[in-house]
Amino acid sequence: MRHPPRSILLAVAGTVALGAGAALPVMTAQGATPACTVEYSVTGQWDAGFQGAVRITNNAAAVNSWTLTFDFANGQKVTQGWSAKWSQSGTAVTAVNESWNGSLGTGASVDAGFVASKGATNAVPTTFRLNGTTCNVDSGSTPTPTPTATSTTPPGTGEAPPRLHVSGNKLADADGRTRRLLGVNRSGGEFMCVQGRGIWDGPVDDAAVRAIADWKVNTVRIPLNEECWLGLSNIAPAYGGANYINAVKDLVARVEAHGMTPIVELHWTYGQYTGNSAGCPDVHASCQKPMPDMQYTPAFWTSVASTFKGDQTVVFDLFNEPYPDRATSTVTQAWQCWRDGGTCPGIGYEVAGMQDLVDSIRSTGARNVILAGGLAYSNDLSQWLTYKPTDPTGNLAAAYHVYNFNSCAGAGCWNSTLAPVAAQVPLVAGEIGENTCSHAFVDQVMKWFDDRQLSYLGWTWNTWDCSSGPSLISSYDGTPTAYGTGLRDHLRALDG
Known part of the structure; x- marks a missing residue:
């Protein structure tokens, strides 16, 4: 036109066969409110890959920009993503805010997602850091996995x-x-x-x-x-x-x-x-x-x-x-x-x-x-x-x-x-x-x-x-x- x-x-x-919403561990804090929390879920998976989502909540002072980092343990590799600038070096994954969702006030949350390749296993990351601060734990505590249900389809669809x-x-x-x-x-x-x-x-x-x-x-x-x-x-x-x-x-x-x-x-x-x-x-x-x-x-x-x-x-x-x-x-x-x-x-x-x-x-x-x-x-x-x-x-x-x-x-x-x-x-x-x-x-x-x-x-x-x-x-x-x-x-x- x-x-x-x-x-x-x-x-x-390979052929998509979305996994049946099996429960996957998402790290939550025990005791005092942590500086930040990250909920991680697998929203769909197939033979060679999967779709993941993170919900980041900032419980500390407001920030104008954010960077989330975590590590994959089983050779997973991010291939594309949304609502953040995603990159990966070795096992280390980094998600940096977009221009439109960088402000994160106290108690505010932001969602982002990605698609990644995987092998036979797909372990959930255990440690998340927001602007360098470890999330899901208060000072001196140990994160404990808590199960959460996952969806097999993208959010909102x-x-x-x-x-x-x-x-x-x-x-x-x-x-x-x-x-x-x-x-x-x-x-x-x-x-x-x-x-x-x-x-x-x-x-x-x-x-x-x-x-x-x-x-x-x-x-x-x-x-x-x-x-x-x-x-x-x-x-x-x-x-x-x-x-x-x-x-x-x-x-x-x-x-x-x-x-x-x-x-x-x-x-x-x-x-x-x-x-x-x-x-x-x-x-x-x-x-x-x-x-x-x-x-x-x-x-x-x-x-x-x-x-x-x-x-x-x-x-x-x-x-x-x-x-x-x-x-x-x-x-x-x-x-x-x-x-x-x-x-x-x-x-x-x-x-x-x-x-x-x-x-x-x-x-x-x-x-x-x-x-x-x-x-x-x-x-x-x-x-x-x-x-x-x-x-x-x-x-x-x-x-x-x-x-x-x-x-x-x-x-x-x-x-x-x-x-x-x-x-x-x-x-x-x-x-x-x-x-x-x-x-x-x-x-x-x-x-x-x-x-x-x-x-x-x-x-x-x-x-x-x-x-x-x-x-x-x-x-x-x-x-x-x-x-x-x-x-x-x-x-x-x-x-x-």
């Missing part, structure tokens, strides 16, 4: 997000149950960083993600920028490289913690294109290009896949809205460019085709589900099956975008071009929307997709003026626009 003009933006500023794979023409979880991806896009990560204004457009803390989940959303698509992820020289260091990657990992973890599937999607890319329908003359990743570039995009996907290959709940969306058909005069050339890349008519840089990107991801060992959108800004799937990339894992699905102003925006086109694709592979409408500040069109889209048990996500969970583009909300607390009301009420009705 094209974004509001910059002036508007500036104005609006009814179900952990599934590890997905392709089964025939459906997406399925580890138990073989069919899953539909129903949700929203969370725009910002594709444009804020390259414009030097931050990483996200609006809050992405736990409360903001919880507001998305409250719509009964089960999937959040997260658009990204390849120059920011790779930390290229034109990106401010504060918004690129490791800082950007960690911000994406944090948001993915929060989405998962609320039981939702994250889709990480490549939106804006490098490469100068000034031909038909060009979004900008800039060589940098500051607008939608007709195709991804060979110079940086395979490296982007190799890095992203390496980051998330241990988490098969994450879905990869190769490239937002290809439009090589606008650059070349023949449909055959456009589809060949789409799949094979290389030197494409009308495009002045070397193109990375969809096959190149699939190969980059699979070379890392990642088996995550991959989405590939078609031509005409992902609105044309008419020859998708003919030019379908080869995926050795069989986990490839088709992506489709539709708005009321697109060419293929009615049941006649959907029946003739989408239905044959959906009969053979999973079909996900990664973006649906309309520019009317209403929802009559998306109501039609959702009915057609519901009737065939297909997936769709609304554009977009951002507080832009809906007259300038499809904006679902007027506030990040989840207050819908007139357009967003249609999607919210429909998802809630489906859930009921």
Whole structure:
């Protein structure tokens, strides 16, 4: 989807098998109130890993920042986390507050969580320190383990997000149950960083993600920028490289913690294109290009896949809205460019085709589900099956975008071009929307997709003026626009 003009933006500023909640020891103090207490719990686990949570309570003088440290005894390794900056050196684990939860008054508590790998055993840490002070004990006492029940799902949700794979023409979880991806896009990560204004457009803390989940959303698509992820020289260091990657990992973890599937999607890319329908003359990743570039995009996907290959709940969306058909005069050339890349008519840089990107991801060992959108800004799937990339894992699905102003925006086109694709592979409408500040069109889209048990996500969970583009909300607390009301009420009705 094209974004509001910059002036508007500036104005609006192994197989998962969750363990049965066995009781695990959490250290509590005996006698006098300790300076701090830490409640540690395993909220879910599977063969090779687990999800953990800590609740930190400060019983001493108020602090403006905090650092929690503890040690793992059985080789556990933190791979991602949320509500803190998590790191690990050897057995020592460190969690440092985020900018928004550093203040901890006397008697106040804060929650944080993480995902970690494990071996055959998963012993609970015995000693926790907050800003260097040992917690759960008063001076001279010995900590005593007290059992507490654990949950097998993330906090605040009814179900952990599934590890997905392709089964025939459906997406399925580890138990073989069919899953539909129903949700929203969370725009910002594709444009804020390259414009030097931050990483996200609006809050992405736990409360903001919880507001998305409250719509009964089960999937959040997260658009990204390849120059920011790779930390290229034109990106401010504060918004690129490791800082950007960690911000994406944090948001993915929060989405998962609320039981939702994250889709990480490549939106804006490098490469100068000034031909038909060009979004900008800039060589940098500051607008939608007709195709991804060979110079940086395979490296982007190799890095992203390496980051998330241990988490098969994450879905990869190769490239937002290809439009090589606008650059070349023949449909055959456009589809060949789409799949094979290389030197494409009308495009002045070397193109990375969809096959190149699939190969980059699979070379890392990642088996995550991959989405590939078609031509005409992902609105044309008419020859998708003919030019379908080869995926050795069989986990490839088709992506489709539709708005009321697109060419293929009615049941006649959907029946003739989408239905044959959906009969053979999973079909996900990664973006649906309309520019009317209403929802009559998306109501039609959702009915057609519901009737065939297909997936769709609304554009977009951002507080832009809906007259300038499809904006679902007027506030990040989840207050819908007139357009967003249609999607919210429909998802809630489906859930009921």
